[in-house]
Amino acid sequence: MRHRLGTLILVVGLGVLAWSATVYLWKDPFTTAYTAYEQRRLDRKLDKRFEGWRVVRTPPESNKAASKSPDVRKEARAYRLASVEGDPVARLEIPRLDLDAVVVNGTSSADLRRGPGRQMETSMPGEGELVYVAGHRTTYGAPFSAIDKLRHGDRVFLELPYASIEYRITGHRIVDDNDLSVLRSRGREELVLQACHPRFFASQRYLAYARPIHVIEKKAVATG
Numbered sequence: 001m002r003h004r005l006g007t008l009i010l011v012v013g014l015g016v017l018a019w020s021a022t023v024y025l026w027k028d029p030f031t032t033a034y035t036a037y038e039q040r041r042l043d044r045k046l047d048k049r050f051e052g053w054r055v056v057r058t059p060p061e062s063n064k065a066a067s068k069s070p071d072v073r074k075e076a077r078a079y080r081l082a083s084v085e086g087d088p089v090a091r092l093e094i095p096r097l098d099l100d101a102v103v104v105n106g107t108s109s110a111d112l113r114r115g116p117g118r119q120m121e122t123s124m125p126g127e128g129e130l131v132y133v134a135g136h137r138t139t140y141g142a143p144f145s146a147i148d149k150l151r152h153g154d155r156v157f158l159e160l161p162y163a164s165i166e167y168r169i170t171g172h173r174i175v176d177d178n179d180l181s182v183l184r185s186r187g188r189e190e191l192v193l194q195a196c197h198p199r200f201f202a203s204q205r206y207l208a209y210a211r212p213i214h215v216i217e218k219k220a221v222a223t224g
Contacts (some may be wrong), residue, residue, distance in 0.1 A: 004157040025184060030140045031113070035141035038114040042102040046088035053079070053120045053161035055218050070217040075162035076126035079124050085111065085120060092116055092143075093157040096150055101143050103133060103158075108166070113140045116193075118145045124178050125158045126215065130185035131194065144195035148172075156191060163217045167210035182207060 055075055083089050085106040091201040093100050116135035123129035135144035156167040174197055175182055182192065184206070189212050195208035 014113070028142075029140040032141050035113060035115060036087035036166050038106070039102055039141070041044060042088040042104065046091065046102055049088065050161050055162050060070065065209065069212075070163070070215050072126040072163045072215060072217050073128050075217075076124045077158075079160065079162060080127070083124075087174060089118060089160070091157075091159040093152075093159075094154070096154045097144070097146050099143055101135075101141075107134045108213070112136055115141065116143050119183060123185070125160060125212075126163050126189070127189070128189045130190050130191045131182070132194065133159075134194040137197075137199050144193060144206075145199070147193060147195045147208055148207050149195075150193075156210050157191070158191070163215055165212050165216075166214040168213050169208055169210045173207045175207060177203055177205055 024175045032121045044099065045087040065148060081090075083105045085108070087105040089105045090103040091100070092103050096205070100116050104111045105120060106112050109117050111117040113136075116133050118124070119134065121208035125131050135147075136142050137145050137147065148174070150169050152169055156168040156169065159164045173182075177196075182194075191210040191212070193210070195206050195209040196202045197204040
């Protein structure tokens with residue numbers, strides 16, 4: 001009896017180790033399949049948002065059209081106000097992480113099961129304030145599984161209906177999971193990518209910081 005019990009415990013232990021190794025190396029296949037399905041749905045919805053969004057700007061003479069960094073704050077704010085929780089809001093590309101994902105508006109458990117999520121208390125890219133995007137690290141596609149591999153100068157791209165914005169990683173921090181000060185804007189455009197730290201735990205948060213270096217505004221359409 002003891003021999004059988006010992007064998008059972010050993011088998012269960014090996015199974016847990018094997019599953020942990022699978023998740024660590026290749027992500028959780030079940031939750032990843034769910035997120036992949038949701039990402040396809042979000043991608044189609046985002047295409048429709050891109051097609052339906054109409055950018056309207058002030059005339060060039062009053063908007064510094066020759067500026068190297070176009071001012072898209074009005075469009076970004078209008079887009080934020082037009083977006084509700086659960087909406088797809090942007091395409092996120094991070095070459096270093098081999099990541100190409102649709103960003104969801106919101107960071108609830110349901111939102112983050114579908115993909116990286118924008119904290120709704122923060123700004124939309126291009127508003128000139130804090131943009132905070134969270135993502136899973138081990139389950140549901142684990143978009144930020146290798147967030148700690150990001151290095152200074154790595155590129156991050158966000159594509160929105162009104163602009164495409166390129167950011168560069170400037171550094172990182174590790175904070176407690178209940179540190180809400182990280183959601184305070186420092187009065188400038190700043191992208192923060194957040195994931196649990198270390199992997200398989202949620203006691204801390206790994207934050208990767210990025211600053212915008214290039215903005216390509218979408219072509220405005222005539223009105224009236």
